[in-house]
Every structure is written in C-alpha cells, then in structure tokens.
Amino acid sequence: MTDTPVRKTPPVDDWTTDYDIFDPEYVVDPVPMWTEMRQQCPVAHTDRWGGSWMPTRHEDLQAMAKMVPELSSKAPLVVELPEGDPNEDNPDGLNAPPISADPPEATWTRKMILPTFAPKAVEQYRSFTEDLCNQLIDGFIADGRCDAAVDYAQQIPPRVIAHLLGLDPSRADEFTEWVRGVLELGLSDPPVRIHYRDKILTFLREEVSDRFMNPRDDKISELLAMDVPEMNGREVQVVIGIANLLLIAGIDTTWSSIGSALFHFGSHEDDRRRLSADHSLFPTATEEMLRYYSPVTMARVAQQDVPYGDVVIREGDKVLMNFPAANHDPEVFENPEEIQIDRQRNRHIAFGSGIHRCAGSNLARLEMDVAVRTWFERIPEFEIENPNAVTWAGGQVRGPRSLPMRF
Numbered sequence: 370m371t372d373t374p375v376r377k378t379p380p381v382d383d384w385t386t387d388y389d390i391f392d393p394e395y396v397v398d399p400v401p402m403w404t405e406m407r408q409q410c411p412v413a414h415t416d417r418w419g420g421s422w423m424p425t426r427h428e429d430l431q432a433m434a435k436m437v438p439e440l441s442s443k444a445p446l447v448v449e450l451p452e453g454d455p456n457e458d459n460p461d462g463l464n465a466p467p468i469s470a471d472p473p474e475a476t477w478t479r480k481m482i483l484p485t486f487a488p489k490a491v492e493q494y495r496s497f498t499e500d501l502c503n504q505l506i507d508g509f510i511a512d513g514r515c516d517a518a519v520d521y522a523q524q525i526p527p528r529v530i531a532h533l534l535g536l537d538p539s540r541a542d543e544f545t546e547w548v549r550g551v552l553e554l555g556l557s558d559p560p561v562r563i564h565y566r567d568k569i570l571t572f573l574r575e576e577v578s579d580r581f582m583n584p585r586d587d588k589i590s591e592l593l594a595m596d597v598p599e600m601n602g603r604e605v606q607v608v609i610g611i612a613n614l615l616l617i618a619g620i621d622t623t624w625s626s627i628g629s630a631l632f633h634f635g636s637h638e639d640d641r642r643r644l645s646a647d648h649s650l651f652p653t654a655t656e657e658m659l660r661y662y663s664p665v666t667m668a669r670v671a672q673q674d675v676p677y678g679d680v681v682i683r684e685g686d687k688v689l690m691n692f693p694a695a696n697h698d699p700e701v702f703e704n705p706e707e708i709q710i711d712r713q714r715n716r717h718i719a720f721g722s723g724i725h726r727c728a729g730s731n732l733a734r735l736e737m738d739v740a741v742r743t744w745f746e747r748i749p750e751f752e753i754e755n756p757n758a759v760t761w762a763g764g765q766v767r768g769p770r771s772l773p774m775r776f
C-alpha cells in the first residue's frame with residue numbers, strides 16, 4: 370500500500386464549487402481550504418467523486434446531524450461504490466449498524482453496543498493497553514528512532530479491538546491492512562474496496578457463525594445471546610455487521626489520532642516540553658489534539674429534496690459531514706488555528722453529533738490517553754526525524770501514515 374497522496378484528478382481552482390477531498394495538498398493540510406469555504410460558501414459543492422455537498426460551519430454540521438431521516442446514514446462512506454454492486458445492497462442498514470442505519474435499526478443496534486463503551490466498562494481495557502504500549506516501546510527504544518505511526522500508533526487499536534471482541538490478536542496486522550483497504554486505498558478505488566471488504570466479511574462470518582454454534586466467554590458470543598426481539602432470527606447477520614463496524618470504526622480513527630498527537634509534539638518543542646513537565650495537562654491536551662487534528666469525515670445521503678440555507682440538496686445527493694472543519698470554526702473556537710494544550714472551552718465535535726455520535730468515544734479517549742502518556746513517560750524527549758518524510762492519509766479518516774521519529 371502506498372501512503373503518499375497521488376493526484377488522480379485535475380488541480381482545484383475553486384474550492385467552493387469544485388473541492389477534491391483527495392487533492393494531495395488538501396490531504397496534507399486542509400485547514401486553509403476549509404477557511405476559504407467557510408468564508409465564501411459554507412455549504413460547498415463538487416461534482417468530483419460522484420458529487421457531494423460539504424458543510425464547514427460548526428452550526429451547520431450540528432444542524433445537519435439532526436436531520437434524520439432526510440439525511441440518511443445508510444451510505445456512510447464519503448465515496449460510494451459504483452451502482453449495481455449487489456453486495457452493497459443495504460435495505461435495513463445492517464451491514465455495519467448502527468452507523469449504516471437510520472432509526473429504528475440504528476436505535477436498537479446502538480443500544481446493543483453502548484454498555485460495552487460506557488466510561489466504567491472501558492476502564493477494564495486500560496491495563497491491557499498500557500502493557501501493549503510498553504511492549505511496543507520496548508521493541509524500538511534502544512534504536513533511538515522508530516516510525517511512530519507504523520511501529521507504535523498503528524499497532525495499538527487493532528490489538529485493543531481484537532482483545533475486546535475476543536478475536537485472535539495475532540491477526541491484528543491483517544485487520545489493519547483490511548481496514549486501510551476499505552477506508553484509505555479503497556475509497557477512491559472500488560475494486561480494492563470490495564476486495565478488502567469481502568476479506569473482513571468472510572473472516573467475521575466464520576468467527577460469528579462459530580460462536581453462534583459454540584458460544585464462548587467473549588463479546589461476540591455476548592452480542593449473539595442478547596435478548597433483542599428485533600434481531601428476530603437474524604442474530605448472525607446483525608452481529609457480523611456490528612463486529613464489522615467496530616473493526617472499521619475503531620482502528621483507523623484511533624490510530625490516526627494517536628499519530629497526530631505524536632506528530633504535534635514531535636514538531637512543537639514548546640508544547641512537548643510543557644506537557645512533559647506537567648502531566649496534569651493530558652486531559653485538555655488530548656481534547657485539543659482531537660479538535661485540531663480531528664480525523665473523521667462521515668457521509669449522509671438525502672432521501673428527499675432538502676432545502677438548507679441558500680442551497681437545495683437534491684434527493685440522492687451526498688453530504689460530507691466534515692466534523693474536522695467544524696472544529697476550526699472561529700464562531701465557536703477562540704483562535705481556532707492556535708493549538709492550546711490547556712484550552713478550557715473546547716466544544717469540539719470530532720466524535721460527531723446527534724444520534725450517530727461516536728459510540729466508542731470513551732474507549733478512543735482511553736487509548737489516546739494511555740498511548741501518548743506511556744510514550745511521554747518512556748520517551749520524554751523526541752522530535753520528528755525528517756519532516757519531509759511524514760505522509761498523511763485523507764478522505765474518510767485523516768492522520769499520519771509514516772512518522773519517522775528520533776529520540
């Protein structure tokens with residue numbers, strides 16, 4: 370897999386009418402383009418990649434997240450597969466619920482997973498995550514350098530999710546490859562996306578069916594055994610969909626946030642020294658990293674013509690829910706382009722807003738806290754080795770994919 374953004378479409382002249390989420394400069398630093406869009410045309414449009422609308426104001430993102438079911442979540446990826454792929458047939462949104470569904474399916478499937486991610490429930494994964502982070506650091510600390518994205522950040526979420534779901538942890542590298550195949554490379558390359566999506570589904574079909582026949586003491590068996598009348602004989606299908614979502618939602622996202630935080634502190638010596646000297650800043654620093662480097666953009670599809678402000682979003686049109694851009698809106702954040710690791714008022718929506726707000730946010734915060742804190746405890750002095758060698762992924766989930774660090 371390549372990491373460096375490659376230009377596949379002509380350069381953009383006007384970001385308000387012709388934006389390109391795969392533009393190499395946008396992938397590396399989208400903030401100036403968001404400012405231009407927000408000032409000139411807060412709900413921008415493009416015909417590229419199948420066409421879409423993109424809100425960039427905090428207020429608009431929050432309002433649109435509430436427009437259910439007019440703006441449906443049944444196609445949550447920012448670029449769709451070409452029409453006619455029978456496997457993408459998703460009438461009830463059960464291929465990755467609750468994110469791929471509208472109510473009522475979104476409501477009962479979300480209820481099934483919320484207890485797993487309650488603040489107290491996720492605490493049980495803290496010591497596992499700490500041990501994992503320490504083991505990873507043991508593997509490279511003597512070298513005085515590592516790729517903080519590949520050797521560290523990328524290694525953490527797939528192992529935590531495998532542990533949580535009860536999947537074989539030795540397959541964690543494959544999970545990462547599959548998820549990247551769907552969310553990164555495959556986004557702009559449908560055959561690649563189908564290939565990796567099918568790998569995930571084939572694997573999960575086997576794992577879930579096996580537990581249906583032979584229940585174990587693990588999360589997948591627990592989900593299968595839940596007394597949820599709506600499953601109505603569809604237990605295996607529903608739990609494959611949920612596990613599919615948890616793998617996809619939990620890996621690229623959290624890895625990106627851990628990587629972005631290390632990118633920041635490896636390139637901003639003042640902030641690194643300040644956090645190193647005062648660990649009480651970790652909670653606000655984590656929220657500021659989530660705000661400034663928010664990784665996730667989701668999509669909605671209009672189920673009818675939806676008038677919004679000066680525009681009419683036509684039935685079938687896609688809306689890219691650019692939560693990251695909302696987190697740079699000067700109407701809501703004082704000096705949004707300034708990173709303040711002690712920012713007190715920080716109403717960011719990196720985890721989305723409304724009925725699909727991230728169900729795993731407590732686990733994501735725990736993983737970020739443990740990963741960055743453990744790094745700082747073991748490696749308080751570090752810097753990016755070669756800023757030109759840092760590469761970023763963009764599109765659905767933005768974050769560093771190669772991050773050479775020396776210490």
Ligand code: HEM
Binds near residue numbers: 434466622690722
């Ligand atoms: C820093 C890391 C993460 C970020 C920034 C993030 C962000 C998001 C966002 C923006 C959404 C909203 C989607 C929408 O409105 O369409 C979402 C949904 C979701 N996320 Fe996360 N996420 C992260 C980590 C995780 C983790 C670790 C898990 C659990 C394994 C997880 C599970 C979910 C689930 C299940 C949903 C769907 C909720 C629903 O549709 O009701 N996320 N996430």
